[in-house]
Amino acid sequence: MQLFENQPLKIYNSLSGKKEVFTPLSKGHVGMYVCGPTVYSNVHLGNCRTFMSFDMIFRYLRHLGYKVRYVRNITDAGHLVDDADDGEDKIAKKARLEKLEPMEVVQRYTVDFHNILDQFNFLPPSIEPTATGHIIEQIEIVKDILAKGYAYEVNGSVYFDVATFNETNEYGKLSGRKLEDMVANTRALAAQDEKKNPQDFALWKKAEPQHIMRWPSPWGDGFPGWHLECTAMSTKYLGETFDIHGGGMDLKFPHHECEIAQAEACYGHSPVRYWLHANMLTMNGKKMAKSTGNNILPGEIFSGENSILSKAFTPSVVRFFMMQAHYTSILDLSNDALLASEKGYQRLMEALTTLPKLTVGTKTDFDIVAWKQGCYDAMNDDFNTPILIAQLFEAVKRINLVKEGKETITAADITLLKESINAFVFEVLGLENERASGVDSNKLGGVVELLIQLRMEARANKDFATSDKIRDQLAALGIQLKDGKDGTTFTVA
RNA sequence: GACAAGGUGGCUGAAUGGUUAAGGUGGCAGACUGCAAAUCUGUUUUUUACAGGUUCGAAUCCUGUCCUUGUCUCCA
Structure with missing residues (x-):
């Protein structure tokens, strides 16, 4: 008998806005996907908070006895800088600035990311897939969405047709937005001419000649739109429907909204049963x-x-x-x-x-x-x-x-x-007892113990000048003596 | 401007209709100490942004105002 059988868990589902009893799709197993970092700079502290929240959730689910497959991706391609830049890839831009190969940037900041998370004592996810490693899967999804009539191709790029999708589905249900409101509030950007509507988002972008990160596709050389990778990888490893999808609050719109749209367009049903959003720092x-x-x-x-x-x-x-x-x-x-x-x-x-x-x-x-x-x-x-x-x-x-x-x-x-x-x-909670890795066994410990002994003798002789000298000088070195009932201990700062 | 989440003590931060508003930290007092520090114990502060309203009863629900954060363009 596993713990989860008699410890009923409730989770706040962002999609319903309510706390719901958690029942996984398949008994005893949980599929969880969390949007990982874009590795184009050092990992942000706020980023760490989000991942830490899901690390804790991962840990607790495991503690309850669930077998959890936790997928957290690495985004190493696909984010557009902005439309005015003709869709220059964020990674590629940084690479040019630093005169590095794009994958060199990816490698550098992936290592930094893992290094920091390791210091925070994160458990590694079950799978940590990369966007560039799943280009084929992403192209397949684009083809599928095109075939189903929810996307259109323009000049080597493919866009998701939000208006058509909204006729049969509800675009904006996660973030509480209505398409009509969005239409009314959208600023007209010059480079959006290709799109039928400003709300449409890219599934595949044509690569300009100078663009470094590019892949062949049925629509010519290009790169995937930035919402696509999460749909491709979550589906591949967790299925068309899975239990938990997490991420930062800021990803709710448009990223997660688009993920829902892509999956519904492709598979005809909602991909995620419980949406979890971590708040900001x-x-x-x-x-x-x-x-x-x-x-x-x-x-x-x-x-x-x-x-x-x-x-x-x-x-x-x-x-x-x-x-x-x-x-x-x-x-x-x-x-x-x-x-x-x-x-x-x-x-x-x-x-x-x-x-x-x-x-x-x-x-x-x-x-x-x-x-x-x-x-x-x-x-x-x-x-x-x-x-x-x-x-x-x-x-x-x-x-x-x-x-x-x-x-x-x-x-x-x-x-x-x-x-x-x-x-x-x-x-x-994933805490570590940093005091446990003490200095007792090393030479410093022996030296301090000796000084504690000398100070005790001085105090017994009421030679407080000497005892205070030992105490204060050690304190100046960051070694604090603590007098208790059963003798003196110390800590090293 | 639109949408979303918020506004609780000196600081941080729980509690969403029901006896004394959790915990941490800080302040104060006591214990311990030669004195301190550290440690332990006890205690203290908020009436829940503001103004109305619903209710026997509200931090919690409703209305308005002000403010913060997020999203609407890459972002955890």
Whole structure:
């Protein structure tokens, strides 16, 4: 019996605007697709938040016992810069600026992307397909849509005919838009002459002679439109209908709307059963943008080399910070917020270290089974990680009360509590105990222990000048001594 | 301008009709300490942007105003 059989999960579906009971298409299996990054620059911190939300969701589904096929693509071609640029590929443009081959750019930033996600302790997706690796599949879809009358070819490019599609289907149902409104509000762009209507979007674009990334097709040399790859790859690996499609809120329109249109045109039915959208990350109350300088890279947070934060923060602290907000809420990053999260994270980890060392009692003053279910209830309610963390701190408080001798806990309950906390902290939230990789075994540890010994002797002799000198000089080196009832410990900053 | 999501304490952030509005952090007090720091415990602050309305009862529903973020053109 798997956990999911008695832990009913509810998910907020962006398509219906309601929380719905999650029932996968095929029992015990979940297909999940998440729109991955366009690898033309360093991965954006806001980007990381979205992927982290789905990493957590992936983790929890697995924890519940589902076999999950998680597909997250790499967009390495296909995004147009804008129409005025005659459809120059975003990747190709960057390549020209840096005098690099397009695939060299792709390689560089794919490596950066994986490197950052690895530091954040992401689980790798089951499949990480690339757009350029699925050109044939994309061409097949274009042919199919053309054959079904929902697209038209103009001068080597193929466009999706939104107006025709809207006669039989509902274009805009995901983002709450109506085609008539869009028609009324669309600005007329010069280069859109080819299209029948401004709302039509490209399925295939003709490549101009100078365009580097190009592939042969029935309509001449060109490259795929940017909504197409997700339809091609999700269908190929998850089927014409699959359970979960995720992405950032900003992709709702037009990207996900177009995905729905493409799939409905092609297969005659809606492709996705549960649409999930993660919300944005702001910084100091404003949107993050390179142009305004209100921007920070993940690596700059880890190294502390930035002009926005007062110190460096570890990936786990940033992860904990993000997990303290619900994935559908806008989250604001600031120095104060990170400092607060760091403190809380450390307190949680401290309690985890304390737990196995607790004195065993004959009874437990707290209902661990009910507490554990409280953790599941939080997660089952649309992955409510802030409530889960609040619940974890309830356990922290109990652990500390036992430590202080104010409450007791049995050996069996220590084991149960430890297993439960570890499952939620490490397996589901994906945090890492950075303190665990201590310095005890290395030479520095031995040296500090010696100094602690000398300081203890000095204090016993009431030679506080010497004891304070040891304490303060070590502090200046970033080694903090902590005097407790049972002796002195230390941490290295 | 249109559409979407929001506006909760010093900061961060849960709770969508029902007893004292969760948790983290900060402040304050106590314990510990030679003194600090660290740690632990207790405690404190908001009446939920603003103005109306519905209801026995609203942060939660409705109307209007102001503001923020997103989308409408590449973007998580």
